Amino acid sequence: MECREYSKPTTLQEAIDALKTAEDGVKLLAGGTDLLVNAREGHPYRELTIVDIYGLPELCRIEEMDGWIAIGAGVTHTQIEQSALIREKAGVLADACRTVGSPQIRNHSTIGGNIANASPAADSLAALSVLEAEVEVNRLGEVRRVPLGDIIEKPYRTTLSDRDLITRIFVKKADAGTQFHFYKLGRRKALAISRMTIATLLKRDGSGKVERFHMTMGATFPKPMLFEDVDNMLIGKRPTAKDIQAVADALSAKIPLIAGIRPSTAYKQPVCKKMVERILSELLGGQ
Ligand SMILES: Cc1cc2nc3c(=O)[nH]c(=O)nc-3n(C[C@H](O)[C@H](O)[C@H](O)COP(=O)(O)OP(=O)(O)OC[C@H]3O[C@@H](n4cnc5c(N)ncnc54)[C@H](O)[C@@H]3O)c2cc1C
Structure with missing residues (x-):
């Protein structure tokens, strides 16, 4: 990888000093698994100082x-x-x-x-x-x-x-008894770029009523998002199949609303709907 200067600080303070004193553009280098791939195309870092922060104990x-x-x-x-x-x-x-x-x-x-x-x-x-x-x-x-x-x-x-x-x-930190689920849809099982991910956090009280709920998708929207309107749909309820379906409908409706209609919308929407139903039914024990 070509760069103007390379610096390898050994403490966080040294890294900050390196960022302070570097002239012109700077690029941080951590594990390099994205940066070095990008470096293959042209010479994007030729004029930059690379500050290598990999392994800094404070981080x-x-x-x-x-x-x-x-x-x-x-x-x-x-x-x-x-x-x-x-x-x-x-x-x-x-x-x-x-x-x-x-x-x-x-x-x-x-x-x-x-x-x-x-x-x-x-x-x-x-x-x-x-x-x-x-x-x-x-x-x-x-x-x-x-x-x-x-x-x-x-x-x-x-x-x-x-x-x-x-x-x-x-x-x-989630309270004891909180349930988690993570789903990744890719073209194959290993080394796959996500087509969609679905992350879920669900906490019910002793009587089965939902106290805390977050569910959202990745690889779907331009940036990470949570939806208060969807997350509130289950709060205070002992969710029924109808409630689960309503969450699935609401989350899949966010796809064209936020990302616009794309070639992928035709499969992402039904996959999202089905997977949300499946995940919530599983977490709620078939209720
Ligand atoms: C074969 C392969 C498969 C991959 N598969 C996946 C996958 O399945 N899922 C996935 O999510 N990713 C995947 N990646 C992408 C990559 O591994 C991740 O994004 C990884 O987390 C990048 O971290 P890194 O430490 O290597 O970052 P680097 O490549 O060192 O840096 C990436 C960017 O982050 C900046 N940066 C790094 N650390 C900091 C910091 N502390 N503060 C500010 N800026 C910082 C850098 O300047 C650079 O712009 C894959 C990559 C490869 C090569």
Whole structure:
């Protein structure tokens, strides 16, 4: 890969210093599984300073904090998939990360890179949405925390500047008894780019009434989205088959509404409807 300069900081502070002092354009390099693929076409980084943040210790931690789990941007998909904490309290993300590429890709690619690359087909995004994820961004030492949906503007475009470093991703810890589901539709079982993903989080109280519900699709909309109107449809109910069907109808209706009518709409809408019905029936135990 051609670049103007290459810098390999060993701490987060050194990375921020490198971003401060770099002249002209900068590009962050994490696992490189998107960046190096892009580098094959032309010489996109020839005039840029590459700041290699892969393996920075501050970005590689998974920690529990009050009602949240803080996941370092440099944590790999394999580490997320294997984290006992994430599997228990945010299992839908572990399931989503398990579907990324192949073991080699998962061992090297990072969650921060998956977000910052902003591919609509990125597998973590729908799961992060139902976990109400927030992204911590460090701009030359100034730290802010923003909802995931505000980071991604449209396919392959974020609201980040080249000096913005994603440091952590916060996901809401789910209460005991919360049910998760992640579904990925691809052209084949392994190493497949998502055609659609569906992420679900469902929590019922002791009497079977739904207390918390989020369900959304990935690889479908220009950016990660949650739908309050749909998520409210089951709250306070012991859902019946009719309620499930209403959610399936409402979610599949979002596809042409938000993404417009495309060649893929003809299969995405019925697949979405059927899968939502199947997933909710399964989670609700056939009710
Ligand atoms: C064979 C193959 C199969 C794949 N399969 C899948 C799949 O099934 N599902 C899927 O979702 N993805 C897949 N990918 C895409 C890729 O692996 C992921 O998007 C991955 O998460 C990117 O992370 P990375 O660490 O490699 O990022 P990099 O390639 O290093 O960086 C990607 C982008 O993010 C920016 N960036 C990285 N870290 C940060 C940070 N902390 N702050 C700000 N910007 C940052 C970089 O500047 C760059 O623009 C696949 C890739 C390959 C090559």
